[in-house]
Amino acid sequence: MPVQPTYDERGLVPCIVQDATTDVVLMLAWMNAEALQRTRDTGAVHFWSRSRRVQWKKGETSGNTLAVVEIRIDCDLDAVLVRARPAGPTCHTGATGCFFHRDGVDETDDGPPPPILHRLAAVIEARRSATAAGSYTKSLLDAGMPKILAKIAEEHGELAAELPAGEDSKVIHETADLVFHVMVGLAARDIPIEAVLAELERRFGTSGHVEKAQRT
Numbered sequence: 001m002p003v004q005p006t007y008d009e010r011g012l013v014p015c016i017v018q019d020a021t022t023d024v025v026l027m028l029a030w031m032n033a034e035a036l037q038r039t040r041d042t043g044a045v046h047f048w049s050r051s052r053r054v055q056w057k058k059g060e061t062s063g064n065t066l067a068v069v070e071i072r073i074d075c076d077l078d079a080v081l082v083r084a085r086p087a088g089p090t091c092h093t094g095a096t097g098c099f100f101h102r103d104g105v106d107e108t109d110d111g112p113p114p115p116i117l118h119r120l121a122a123v124i125e126a127r128r129s130a131t132a133a134g135s136y137t138k139s140l141l142d143a144g145m146p147k148i149l150a151k152i153a154e155e156h157g158e159l160a161a162e163l164p165a166g167e168d169s170k171v172i173h174e175t176a177d178l179v180f181h182v183m184v185g186l187a188a189r190d191i192p193i194e195a196v197l198a199e200l201e202r203r204f205g206t207s208g209h210v211e212k213a214q215r216t
Contacts, residue, residue, distance in 0.1 A: 006077045013080055020069035020083040021194050022114040026090040026097040043068045045082055064088035121193040140184050151181045
């Protein structure tokens with residue numbers, strides 16, 4: 001029989017929502033058995049409103065829905081984790097997520113930072129509005145694909161030279177250089193890093209031989 005959460009005396013269980021792409025925790029709300037079942041059945045996250053005492057679909061008025069990727073239940077069966085893909089800001093304040101107050105600090109921020117590749121992609125995108133004189137990234141984007149490809153080839157060669165027997169620090173340095181220039185190339189093509197990560201996620205559980213054969 002599938003595992004089910006244990007509901008409290010009110011018939012509720014806390015539900016944490018996590019961005020399935022960035023792993024950032026977005027919000028916490030409450031579910032009853034009906035809300036959880038609606039979430040399973042529809043693929044859209046539903047909750048129980050303790051104040052209004054009604055079922056509600058996240059984003060039903062704002063459009064900022066949460067598409068379910070995976071549902072997990074904790075070891076004590078008294079909390080639910082939903083990994084989801086948000087369609088816009090999750091918090092009712094307009095923030096990406098609800099956890100933007102830092103403990104012991106009288107200020108707010110944008111919440112826990114996303115993984116480094118997402119932050120790097122955001123910086124590269126922001127450099128589009130910079131000047132080539134003040135930004136190396138902007139100079140690459142302005143020069144276009146031939147320059148970007150030349151840098152990728154250069155960094156690939158430097159990594160290939162260090163990888164067999166180079167010092168670890170040099171291998172790490174050259175790997176970072178190559179990743180950065182590939183991401184600039186993706187930005188030039190308007191391909192988001194999320195698309196690459198989604199493709200990597202799709203390949204999990206598939207043999208490399210099988211995946212390669214499927215492309216031929």
